[in-house]
Amino acid sequence: xxxxxxxxxxxxxxxxxxxxxxxxxxxxxxxxxxxxxxxxxxxxxxxxxxxxxxxxxxxxxxxxxxxxxxxxxxxxxxxxxxxxxxxxxxxxxxxxxxxxxxxxxxxxxxxxxxxxxxxxxxxxxxxxxxxxxxxxxxxxxxxxxxxxxxxxxxxxxxxxxxxxxxxxxxxxxxxxxxxxxxxxxxxxxxxxxxxxxxxxxxxxxxxxxxxxxxxxxxxxxxxxxxxxxxxxxxxxxxxxxxxxxxxxxxxxxxxxxxxxxxxxxxxxxxxxxxxxxxxxxxxxxxxxxxxxxxxxxxxxxxxxxxxxxxxxxxxxxxxxxxxxxxxxxxxxxxxxxxxxxxxxxxxxxxxxxxxxxxxxxxxxxxxxxxxxxxxxxxxxxxxxxxxxxx
Amino acid sequence: xxxxxxxxxxxxxxxxxxxxxxxxxxxxxxxxxxxxxxxxxxxxxxxxxxxxxxxxxxxxxxxxxxxxxxxxxxxxxxxxxxxxxxxxxxxxxxxxxxxxxxxxxxxxxxxxxxxxxxxxxxxxxxxxxxxxxxxxxxxxxxxxxxxxxxxxxxxxxxxxxxxxxxxxxxxxxxxxxxxxxxxxxxxxxxxxxxxxxxxxxxxxxxxxxxxxxxxxxxxxxxxxxxxxxxxxxxxxxxxxxxxxxxxxxxxxxxxxxxxxxxxxxxxxxxxxxxxxxxxxxxxxxxxxxxxxxxxxxxxxxxxxxxxxxxxxxxxxxxxxxxxxxxxxxxxxxxxxxxxxxxxxxxxxx
Numbered sequence: 253x254x255x256x257x258x259x260x261x262x263x264x265x266x267x268x269x270x271x272x273x274x275x276x277x278x279x280x281x282x283x284x285x286x287x288x289x290x291x292x293x294x295x296x297x298x299x300x301x302x303x304x305x306x307x308x309x310x311x312x313x314x315x316x317x318x319x320x321x322x323x324x325x326x327x328x329x330x331x332x333x334x335x336x337x338x339x340x341x342x343x344x345x346x347x348x349x350x351x352x353x354x355x356x357x358x359x360x361x362x363x364x365x366x367x368x369x370x371x372x373x374x375x376x377x378x379x380x381x382x383x384x385x386x387x388x389x390x391x392x393x394x395x396x397x398x399x400x401x402x403x404x405x406x407x408x409x410x411x412x413x414x415x416x417x418x419x420x421x422x423x424x425x426x427x428x429x430x431x432x433x434x435x436x437x438x439x440x441x442x443x444x445x446x447x448x449x450x451x452x453x454x455x456x457x458x459x460x461x462x463x464x465x466x467x468x469x470x471x472x473x474x475x476x477x478x479x480x481x482x483x484x485x486x487x488x489x490x491x492x493x494x495x496x497x498x499x500x501x502x503x504x505x506x507x508x509x510x511x512x513x514x515x516x517x518x519x520x521x522x523x524x525x526x527x528x529x530x531x532x533x534x535x536x537x538x539x540x541x542x543x544x545x546x547x548x549x550x551x552x553x554x555x556x557x558x559x560x561x562x563x564x565x566x567x568x569x570x571x572x573x574x575x576x577x578x579x580x581x582x583x584x585x586x587x588x589x590x591x592x593x594x595x596x597x598x599x600x601x602x603x604x605x606x607x608x609x610x611x612x613x614x615x616x617x618x619x620x621x622x623x624x625x626x627x628x629x630x631x632x633x634x635x636x637x638x639x640x641x642x
Numbered sequence: 643x644x645x646x647x648x649x650x651x652x653x654x655x656x657x658x659x660x661x662x663x664x665x666x667x668x669x670x671x672x673x674x675x676x677x678x679x680x681x682x683x684x685x686x687x688x689x690x691x692x693x694x695x696x697x698x699x700x701x702x703x704x705x706x707x708x709x710x711x712x713x714x715x716x717x718x719x720x721x722x723x724x725x726x727x728x729x730x731x732x733x734x735x736x737x738x739x740x741x742x743x744x745x746x747x748x749x750x751x752x753x754x755x756x757x758x759x760x761x762x763x764x765x766x767x768x769x770x771x772x773x774x775x776x777x778x779x780x781x782x783x784x785x786x787x788x789x790x791x792x793x794x795x796x797x798x799x800x801x802x803x804x805x806x807x808x809x810x811x812x813x814x815x816x817x818x819x820x821x822x823x824x825x826x827x828x829x830x831x832x833x834x835x836x837x838x839x840x841x842x843x844x845x846x847x848x849x850x851x852x853x854x855x856x857x858x859x860x861x862x863x864x865x866x867x868x869x870x871x872x873x874x875x876x877x878x879x880x881x882x883x884x885x886x887x888x889x890x891x892x893x894x895x896x897x898x899x900x901x902x903x904x905x906x907x908x909x910x911x912x913x914x915x916x917x918x919x920x921x922x923x924x925x926x927x928x929x930x931x932x933x934x935x936x937x938x939x940x941x942x943x944x945x946x947x948x949x950x951x952x953x954x955x956x957x958x959x960x961x962x963x964x965x966x967x968x969x970x971x972x973x974x975x976x977x978x979x980x981x982x983x984x985x986x987x988x989x990x991x
Contacts, residue, residue: 291717356720362949363946377945385945465656
């Protein structure tokens with residue numbers, strides 16, 4: 253991928269400003285339809301998911317009290333892993349997006365939910381809901397593009413540190429919840445001297461306290477309660493957290509990193525209209541194809557396009573609107589990036605490995621004359637941020 | 643026990659042990675006060691008494707008080723206040739509210755027409771000072787209209803033995819619309835109360851002058867009144883004129899829907915700031931322009947970084963025109979960046 257303005261063939265060049273506003277109106281209509289039919293069925297859905305998640309968590313932890321027996325270890329670890337994934341993805345992420353705020357249930361609300369993850373909800377909501385969802389795939393604004401430790405776009409300036417990025421990505425995958433927490437308190441910015449020290453440490457203390465509570469639960473109290481099974485319960489918790497980390501990291505990589513996903517320059521979003529914002533969300537996201545269980549386990553982030561268009565609609569509805577969104581994208585001639593989970597994970601990893609090298613070594617000369625295009629109807633030429641200028 | 647709970651909390655973090663117990667035993671919950679409907683008894687063609695067995699933590703009530711009750715309708719939680727109509731301290735612990743359907747009223751229609759035995763409702767503790775003092779005054783007058791009879795019935799059912807001279811002036815549209823009509827007429831027949839029943843469809847409303855002729859010894863009576871604003875306003879004027887305002891106790895029913903125009907006065911209750919805004923400017927913009935430190939985020943309705951409790955009044959979603967209303971005590975959370983005032987509204991900031 254490369255910023256849309258620098259591409260040889262601009263995927264939206266054929267659309268007029270009027271087309272884009274019509275596109276926006278059609279998407280608004282989809283949103284209206286879901287809002288009009290949102291109700292008891294949806295409320296029952298999220299409560300059922302929460303019940304199942306808590307049931308699995310309790311059952312898993314109870315089974316692990318006897319984890320000395322290998323079948324109990326296997327069953328308990330599987331149950332706990334699934335519970336953690338459900339909590340983070342289908343419940344925590346989506347509740348914190350405000351997808352369920354309309355129920356006015358203070359126990360299932362974006363302002364009260366605290367998730368089973370190292371990063372406290374309040375910080376995560378800022379970096380994710382506010383920065384990532386507003387500035388999706390805008391270079392220099394959306395830090396989710398490589399999390400500040402990787403280069404996932406040709407137009408991100410290459411630094412020697414990126415040579416190790418396949419390794420950084422693998423490490424981040426295994427410790428993903430801590431990676432997110434470090435990212436949310438902006439460790440990188442602090443180390444570079446661009447974040448106020450008092451503020452950083454105030455936030456860091458909150459994160460460390462939460463990490464302490466989570467680690468005490470998983471690595472001290474639960475093993476101790478298991479008596480003779482303490483050691484195996486400890487390994488079960490380590491594995492469950494690892495499984496959750498690897499799974500969530502993989503799903504999230506599939507959202508914006510696969511080949512074919514577009515990025516945008518800062519200047520291209522100045523004065524962006526609603527229609528243009530929708531367009532950016534669609535071009536900047538990628539879906540994952542699979543069965544119902546896979547969708548639930550990804551927190552319906554497998555419908556990344558739909559989620560980015562309508563981040564506050566209940567996740568159980570993305571599946572239902574996906575064919576309509578796909579039809580609109582096809583009708584307007586927009587590329588719809590989608591593939592199976594293994595394919596998308598491989599594609600994202602492929603990019604992480606490829607872009608560890610500077611552009612010059614990748615396809616020398618091929619992009620130097622990249623034609624600069626701009627979003628149609630904007631009435632001005634977007635600033636050129638040529639990859640070779642780096 | 644406390645130790646066990648604290649230990650359990652180490653395992654359930656970031657949740658509490660109560661979150662797990664909550665779904666298994668909703669009435670025993672310490673996180674939220676709830677009740678279970680144990681009967682729905684029809685009163686008139688459009689009113690019913692809903693009997694509720696309150697869960698753990700219910701602190702009881704004084705007759706004349708109301709309770710705020712919430713039901714989930716189409717998945718959305720709605721809170722309303724209803725007067726308690728049964729005596730407290732029953733052996734079975736049950737309480738009762740008597741609900742009259744308001745046309746188009748989400749909650750009243752749900753409770754009267756659709757609520758079923760076994761349904762869960764959310765409760766707050768009883769509140770209100772529309773109660774009889776102890777000892778009870780010798781001569782009392784109750785002036786009510788429509789569902790305004792409900793707190794008075796709660797009082798009569800509990801304290802009638804202590805009252806020797808009771809006049810009830812009650813207005814309803816027709817004889818069959820009188821909630822508790824049979825019981826009131828029976829008490830009148832037994833000469834326990836003197837009931838003046840007015841049917842507004844044929845006889846018009848009771849006005850202040852008429853009250854003086856209906857109740858000649860008005861000046862000697864401690865008076866409680868509950869009903870529509872018009873009735874209460876005219877009573878207050880009458881009692882003030884006669885220098886009796888200290889003897890009048892009123893309970894004002896809150897309208898189910900507030901003003902639904904476009905634009906209005908926004909009051910920020912904590913800072914005391916007020917600002918007038920039109921129906922197209924977001925609460926966030928209006929508040930910031932008025933100098934209020936507003937929480938904010940994406941400013942486009944997606945990040946939920948700006949939500950603030952709407953304490954009272956109505957706001958309109960700028961995206962789809964959806965109207966959200968809050969009654970005093972509600973605290974409905976609204977996204978200030980994509981909602982505008984739709985009439986006067988109070989924000990908790």
